[in-house]
Amino acid sequence: MVSLRYPFLFSQSPKPPINGRPNVHSRSFSAxxxxxxxxxxxxAYAISQNPANPFLQNALNFLxxxxxNYSSPSWGSLSLAPDPSPITDPRTGVSFPSVLxxxxxxxxxxxxxxxxxxxxxxxxxxxxxxxxDGDIKKVLGExxxxxxxxxxxxxxxxLFDDLMESDICMTVRLQIVYGRLSIRxxxxxxxxxxxxxLQKFGGADNKELLQRFTSQFKDEYKIPxxxxxxxxxEQGNVIRTTIDGNVVGxxxxxxxxxxxxxxxxxxxxxxxxxxxxxxxxxxxxxQK
Numbered sequence: 001m002v003s004l005r006y007p008f009l010f011s012q013s014p015k016p017p018i019n020g021r022p023n024v025h026s027r028s029f030s031a032x033x034x035x036x037x038x039x040x041x042x043x044a045y046a047i048s049q050n051p052a053n054p055f056l057q058n059a060l061n062f063l064x065x066x067x068x069n070y071s072s073p074s075w076g077s078l079s080l081a082p083d084p085s086p087i088t089d090p091r092t093g094v095s096f097p098s099v100l101x102x103x104x105x106x107x108x109x110x111x112x113x114x115x116x117x118x119x120x121x122x123x124x125x126x127x128x129x130x131x132x133d134g135d136i137k138k139v140l141g142e143x144x145x146x147x148x149x150x151x152x153x154x155x156x157x158x159l160f161d162d163l164m165e166s167d168i169c170m171t172v173r174l175q176i177v178y179g180r181l182s183i184r185x186x187x188x189x190x191x192x193x194x195x196x197x198l199q200k201f202g203g204a205d206n207k208e209l210l211q212r213f214t215s216q217f218k219d220e221y222k223i224p225x226x227x228x229x230x231x232x233x234e235q236g237n238v239i240r241t242t243i244d245g246n247v248v249g250x251x252x253x254x255x256x257x258x259x260x261x262x263x264x265x266x267x268x269x270x271x272x273x274x275x276x277x278x279x280x281x282x283x284x285x286x287q288k
Contacts, residue, residue, distance in 0.1 A: 089126050094175045096128035104130040104171055107281045110264065110274025112174075114189070124181060124189075125229075127271075128173045129264055129278055135168040136285045144286045152283050157267070159282065160275075164261045165254075171232040172264055179225040186229070187217040197259035197266070209256055216241050216249035233257045 084098035089109045098106050107129050113121040137145075140162060144152055152159065163170075191214050198206040221243055223229070230242040237254040240247060262269075269275045 087128075092123060092126045092175075092177045094126040094177060096126075096173060096175070100130050100171055100173070103132050103134055104169065105133045105281075105285070106130055107285075108274045108277035110269075110271030112270045122178055124178045125174045125176050127175070127264060127274075129274070130171040130173065131163070131282070131285075132169040133285055135166075136163075136282065137288065139166050139168050140282075140286045144283075149283065149287075152287070153279075156279060159279070159286075160265050163282065164258050164265065167233075167235060167237060169232070169234060170261065171230055172260070174229040174231070176223050176225055176227045176229075181223060181225075183217050183219060183221045183223055186223065187214050190214050190217070193263055194256075194259050197262045198255065201258055201262070202255045206255070209251075209253060212251055213239070213241075213249075213256060217243075218248075221248070231260055233261070 086095040086097050087106060087109065088095045089111070091111055096106055096109055100106075109126060109128050111126050112124045114124045115121050140159070143162070144155070144159060147155075191210065194213060195206075195210050198210055223243070228242075228244055230240075232240045232242070234240055234250075236252060237257045238250050238252045239257050239260060240250045242248065264270060265275055265278055
């Protein structure tokens with residue numbers, strides 16, 4: 001089994017999951033991890049002072065193999081196995097599948113915040129960005145697969161531009177965490193954010209395209225806390241929108257696909273740390 005691991009670095013303290021009980025294992029893990037780290041550090045220091053002592057080396061090996069072989073819940077683990085475990089955002093308690101469908105891998109998790117009256121920011125939704133690993137290797141692997149990690153980091157903007165401009169199948173999953181959010185608010189927010197990107201990439205004459213997209217979010221749809229909205233780019237640059245598993249519309253437009261993805265992985269993303277996580281995991285997939 002090949003695993004792709006990456007850190008989720010969050011500033012907020014963990015919250016309980018939306019649909020589930022608090023994870024007792026996480027608390028026990030924390031104590032075990034700290035104890036293991038302290039013990040291993042002490043053993044390593046002792047070895048450095050007396051490297052010829054085989055007992056000390058054996059003790060360190062025993063500690064690592066028997067007590068330190070855990071995965072921290074604050075680190076995401078994307079497994080390429082058929083049935084990988086979901087990844088939980090510790091800021092919101094929202095869980096995301098490691099894989100959507102057969103091959104869309106989770107690259108990173110972020111949080112969309114919104115200011116209220118310019119005074120307070122509320123958590124609106126958590127989002128996960130997915131991409132088809134076969135498409136990534138096929139489309140981006142030829143260009144980036146053989147360059148070093150440091151070179152790839154220098155090509156950060158170029159890599160994301162190629163990802164957004166290509167026909168790679170992707171999904172941005174939004175999970176609502178603000179319990180008082182209305183579909184009208186979602187529609188209004190997309191009118192502003194997607195409208196700005198449409199103007200940025202395609203000029204001012206895209207009001208009809210924007211209206212076609214935002215009109216999919218009809219007032220009849222209810223989106224309580226825990227609701228899921230998927231924005232998926234399919235083959236042929238078709239953006240497909242689903243709300244809680246129900247397809248509400250599909251629009252073929254490369255410009256619209258690029259504008260929506262730019263909200264999450266563009267030059268001014270909603271969550272910069274999420275974009276960095278995505279960059280690291282995208283690089284790992286490209287170079288496999």
